[in-house]
Amino acid sequence: MSTVPKFEDPDKQSVKYSTCYMCACRCGIKVTVEDKKIRYIEGNRDHPVNKGVLCAKGNAGIMKQNSPAKLTTPLLRKKGSKRGDGEYEAISMGQALDILTARLRNIRETDPKKLAYFTGRDQMQALTGLWASQFGTINWASHGGFCSVNMAAAGLYTTGFSFWEFGDPDWDLTKYFMMWGVADDHASNPIKIGLEKLKSRGAKFVSINPTRTGYQAIADEWIGITPGTDMQFALSMVHVLLKHEQFDWEFLIRYTNSAYLTVNTPGQKGDGLFLRDDDGNPLVWDMEQEKAVNGKLPDINPALFYEGEANGKPVRSAMVIFADTYLDDKYSPENSAEITGIPADTIERLALEMAHVAFKETIEIEQEWTDYAGRKHDKFIGRPVSMHAMRGVSAHSNGFQACRAIHFVQILLGSVDCPGGHLAKPPFPKPIPPPLKPCKTTKPNTPLTSPPLGFPTCPEDLVIDDDGKPLRIDKAFSWDAPLSNHGLMHMVITNAYNGDPYPIDTLMMFMANMSWNSTMNTSQVRKMLSARDEETGEHKIPFIVVSDAYHSEITNFADLIIPDTTYLERYDTISMLDRPISEPHMAGDAIRQPILETNRDVMSWQEVQIEVGSRLGFPVFTNKDGSRKYKGYEDFVTNWQAAPGIGLLAGWRLDEDGNETHLRGKPNPKQWERYKENGAFMQVPFTPERRYYRHANKDYLEWAKGNGWIGSSDQIVMELYSETLQKFNLAGQGLYDGPMPTEQHHKDRLTKYFTPLPEFYTPLEQTRIDEEEYPFHAINQRPMFMYHSWDSQNAWLRQIISQNFMYINREQAESMGIEDKSWVWVESHNGKIRVQVKHMEGCVKNTVWTWNAIAKQSGAWGLKKGSNEAKDAFLMNHLISELLPKKGDALDNVTNSDPITGQAAWYDLRVKIYPVENGETGAYPQFPDMKKMPGMEESPDILRYNAHEHPVRIHRSMDDVLKRGSVHDKKK
Amino acid sequence: MKLGLVIDLDVCVGCHACTVSCKQWNTSGATGPLTDLKPYDEDPQGVWFNRIRHFEVGDSPNSKTVNMPMSCMHCEQADCVDVCPTGASYKRVEDGIVLIDQDKCMGCNYCSWACPYGARELDRDTGTMKKCTLCIDRIYDENLEEIDRQPSCVITCPSNARHFGDFDDPESNVSTLVRQRGGHQLMPELGYSPTNHYLPPRIMKPMPTAEAKPGSLISSVKKWVNQSVSR
Secondary structure, eight states: OOOOOOOOOGGGEEEEEEEOOSSSSOOEEEEEEETTEEEEEEEOTTOTTTTTOOOHHHHTHHHHHTOTTBOOSOEEEOTTOOTTSOOEEEOOHHHHHHHHHHHHHHHHHHOGGGEEEEEOSOSOHHHHHHHHHHHTOSOEEOGGGTTTHHHHHHHHTTTSOOSTTSEEEOTTTOSEEEEESSOTTSSHHHHHHHHHHHHHTTOEEEEEOSBOOGGGGGOSEEEOOOTTOHHHHHHHHHHHHHHTTOSOHHHHHHHBSTTBEEEOOTTSTTTTSBOBOTTSOBEEEETTTTEEEETTOTTOOBOSSOEEEETTEEEEEHHHHHHHHHSSGGGSHHHHHHHHSOOHHHHHHHHHHHHHHHHHSOEEEEEEEEBTTSOEEEEEEEOOEEEEEOHHHHTSTTHHHHHHHHHHHHHHTTOBSSTTSEEEOTTOOOSSSOSOOOOOOOBTTBOOSSOSSOOOOSGGGSOBOTTSOBOSTTOTTSTTSTTOTTOOGGGHHHHHHHTSSOOOSEEEEESOOTTTTTSSSHHHHHHHHHOBOTTTOOBSSOEEEEEESBOOGGGGGOSEEEEOOOTTSSOEEEOTTSSOOOBTTEEEEEEEOOSSOOOSSOOOHHHHHHHHHHHTTOGGGBOTTSOBOOSSHHHHHHHOOSBTTBOSOOSSEEOTTSOEESSSOBOOTTHHHHHHHTTTEEEEEOOGGGSSOGGGBHHHHHHHHHTTSOSOOSOOOBOSSOHHHHHHHHHHHTOOSSOOOOSHHHHHHHHHHOOSSOOOOOOHHHHHSOTTTSOEEEEEEOOTTTTTOOSSOOTTGGGTOSOOOEEEEHHHHHHTTOOTTOEEEEEETTEEEEEEEEEESSBOTTEEEEETTOOOOTTGGGOOTTOHHHHTOOOGGGGOOSBOOOOSSGGGGSBSBOTTTOOBOGGGOEEEEEEOSTTOOSOBSOOOOOOOOTTOOOOOSEEOOOSOSSOOOOOOOHHHHHHOOOGGGGOO | OOEEEEEETTTOOOOOHHHHHHHHHHHTSTTOOOOEESTTSSSOEEOOSEEEEEEEESOTTSOEEEEEEEEOOOOTTOHHHHTOSSSOEEEOTTTOOEEEOTTTOOOOOHHHHHOTTOOOEEETTTTEEEOOOTTHHHHTOTTSOGGGOSOHHHHHOTTOOEEEEETTSTTSHHHHHHHHHTOBOSSGGGSOOOSOEEEOOOOOOOOOOOOOOTTOOOOOGGGOOOOOOOO
């Protein structure tokens, strides 16, 4: 053992556990503090999400806490100043809350929907959604519509769960892993942990991605795909699997609706809907009884393929349509090769490799379990093929159906929620879709009768008026985007500016940088934020409230800024009612707790909501006698119950005898304390019999129902065939008994895109521009050390990248005379930007890409004038329109989004590229320098961060200096 | 003892967790601070002990992306030590860690010129040379649990691409990994005999594909005969 000085003095240090918030991955952290300075932030080794590891962002938390961009006081825009000019006066938190409350009270008393409340990458949608409901506005959503709602929606309308927060590959048992598209930016540490596990086992890792960056670097096989064609690729693999009869018959019959009979009466009402009995049960053709029977019953013998008559109607099983659709030559590998850029033999080989693993390398886990009908089974069968997909598939206008197509590959292989397959994470799987319908009506001083967001299953569920016009400011759940489960945050400012469908009073944003990288069409949106009505001189958006901990670009457009705390300064919950920390075989949730005291006049947005909601007398925050119910956020979390025994935190509740219990129970005054004592999280591991086939696992379903995760313990039948989509399709055809669109473009969109089985269609932007004029696909991704992080341009992380480039295939660039590191114009139908290019090899020729959100407005985020982020870095957002490319038709004013879910289609972008003239350099467009806000500190010119007041050094003795010879002396 | 790192290039995804974790620990460590110049200005530059180089090998479409973390290799033949005119640079006898005594270093840069791996960085604020210490302020700290007595970069690595141990012990984790996975030194031909080793990417063999079933290659639904499956 070596003798070294004692460097660390534990007596001076304290250790607390919390949850990281450098991105949205919810890793557990252990924070060591020495004399109010952070010594070290490390991963919590016991934590289920990150198991002790921590990514670059998590490791840079010190610089977030010490950012000079922290806001220190509430701020009010100076009278007479323009939005965007950055002229603010400091006010007290008391004044700020008074102003906010008065404004909101007036809206709530008159027309609550005139408050539009949109949040960014927050993890408290359970609270913000409750707040909006209690306020009585339907105009609430988080950033999902801009982010990855297609993934969530496709999963929840198909398998009952999805990727990332909803489900994970079975990293421990999978033998073949396929990662689709740009997918690095969710589940940061868990994917890295998982990739190492499977690579060390010799499992194959295939990546489908136009670029060979990120995780693609260690993929065993990289497939360079053309952006926006994932659906064609997936359906071509479906074609191959069908053609070679490589699919799991039993899985399809037992766990999916593929044998359900559909009515086959084209051109008539009811066509394509399920044949049902008098009780509404879908029917299947039973081969033994030779008649149509209730398809939900156990022990029947459904014909997977049936076409004929049943109950006097022409019918075909869903699987007949499925096979007819996908065996069609248009999905053959040969026909898919040109569309996708993937050679035909590669498509076929990949499909058959997966089939080999699924059916020849099957896993069997000896474990008795009981299915939904009470029948015992002695083992779990595993088809060890797994997948992950995210933004790259999601952010296209065909992303919803593309993601459904990916789930089809999983379903055909029987690899859903089985050993080695794709596993759900509690509280998922949910019924398909979850039984929540979006609220349509608002009344003064009255909470909503259902949540603002939900899952429509038929046109009756749309949030439209009797004339078919949208009722929400973002036009969610309208004919423009019927299944927009997460809202359309990217449309709020444009619609509010246009007063379409109506003007609003106040736009309130939390953690949402909507004047910069979290919006489409940044340049124009900034103008809309400050635009005034020419006649009245009033702002088009009369009042803007922003809560942010940092001096972000959006703060400059706010009338009132409520400064937030940092993630190390506040209480927070990562709740089972929201997006918890559950893993496939354990249910869990977590907290944040203050590690450091705040030294500024700031208030966490959690506290602000409780405070303002209490002042406004929201029923949930008010006692029967009218007095205030909760002292603050901590008190609210401890005592509020969404349903008996269910609160924001599921850990350490109290049973009937007053003993502490997890998952369900009465409020426990010591709950926060227990979390603090236990590493800031709670976990309940699954018993072995509940681990797989949870959609049809009786023990699991009953337990989940008891925990409040699902309302019924009925089998969750996967929807290969979507009757929901067919209902909308019929509405488009004019064959629906219920609301139907009146405008032709809505009818066309419903009939074309709302197919009950996905049919490949070209991303919309491509169909409305000249593809020859704009020959390149242009996509964004984020580097691993910044992805899903959104605030504090971090002093350490910006040393890794402070300027992004437009990456282009070297050979392609050379053929165009575009030199490495040269400056070029990149132009879309919506505008142009000047950027610096870099050549690379690992990028398909028809695609260019960049790192998103590196660019910052000069002066924002504590950056000095002339910083690389402002001078040379660029946003692609300027090129991306929030509306479809103009063609002089009815679609000109329709959102540039997936026509099914309203997912922002920012990966649909097409561009042309040409060299600059006259040697121009520097990023274009440029924006004015942002002034520091009152109370902000100057950004330092040098950082000498050291947590120790008196650091201990290690020294070499003079004796050693004098007596030791050369290192080469030891050479023998 | 001969302490050093093994870095697994088969699983390193280039995420920079190790580099930032190193920065975080060591800025308050034995040779801290790791000063940052112009942290909020143009071309920020700070001292880092560990950096990742990203590059591509081969031409499109058969290129490969490589992430290469590089820090002090704690060489056996550490010329950086020999060239030091003040005796500040030294290789510890007991564990082979190469260190720089901050109170003896005059920032002359000889050592950084002598280092072929670019591992040494001058702190222009303190005027001294700084580099990886293998977290000497962690690995012997008995207040830490044994599992935590490892360099910060190793503990934090999300893809388990970094391993720490004693290369003198043939049964240590690092010796075993090098033996089993064909670990190699970086540029051994230069003769510095670096202690750190890199594990090469594993080669995936072609895998079998499912065979078409007899009578298959079905092109039409009509040809399928329903299998009897009880629901």
